[in-house]
Amino acid sequence: MNKSMLTGVIAGAVAVTAIGGIAGYTILNPKPEFADVLAAEPVTKTTKTPKQICNDVVVNEQAPVKDPNRIAGTAIGAVAGGLLGHQIGGGTGRTLATVGGAAAGGYAGNQVQKNMQEKDTVNRTETRCKTVYESHTKTIGYDVRYRLGKEEGHVRMDHQPGARIPVKDGQLQLDAPVAP
Structure with a gap:
């Protein structure tokens, strides 16, 4: 050779x-064809949506006063008091009793009308609204911990990965269909 x-x-x-x-x-x-999924935690986002809730409520309130100075009660009380005072005594005493009865009756009539006006109420229905917030929780992805060969890693996926993630040329195939 x-x-x-x-x-x-x-x-x-x-x-x-x-x-x-x-x-x-x-x-x-x-080279491994799949990465083993060790854990997959959902990532959520909570949004609050305003919502208006309205209810009809019965409201009691004082009726409008037609005689705010209570002239009618004062006048009727004064006449009634004067008539009663006129029945007492004679001469000058009768005159004083009439005047005193008119004054006392006027005051009493005024107070009676005041009490009646305060108790006079009307009812009306009023719509009352309030805003409440409804919470909505939506899963926006998954934080996945995986093992590829002897290495461990983390990745966020937009879908639940299943038990394994396909691997091609050493790279995770995150858009691939879920492996059984």
């Missing part, structure tokens, strides 16, 4: 050994 042939055989043997070693390593240590 000549020297160049020997060199070629040795170079060929080294190449075959190297290629066989790489192929054997690839066969014995294949």
Whole structure:
């Protein structure tokens, strides 16, 4: 064998050994096709929406007063008191009793009309509204902890990943269908 042939055989043997070693390593240590999901926590967003709630309420209030100075009660009381005072005594005493009865009757009539006006109420229905907030919680994604080979990592996905995540060329396929 000549020297160049020997060199070629040795170079060929080294190449075959190297290629066989790489192929054997690839066969014995294949790249994983899936990442195992260790945990998937939902990520939520809560929004509050205003909503108006209205109810009809019966309101009692004092009726409008037609005689705020209570002139009618005072006048009727004064006349009645004067008539009663006129029945007492005679002469100058009768005059004083009439005047005193008119004054007392006027005051009493005024107070009676005041009490009647305060108790005079009307009812009306009033619509009262208030704003309440309704909470809505929406899942916007999932924080996923996974293991790919011997490495652990975290990723956020827009859908629940299932038990495994497909891997292609060492990269997670986050848009791929869920693996069983």
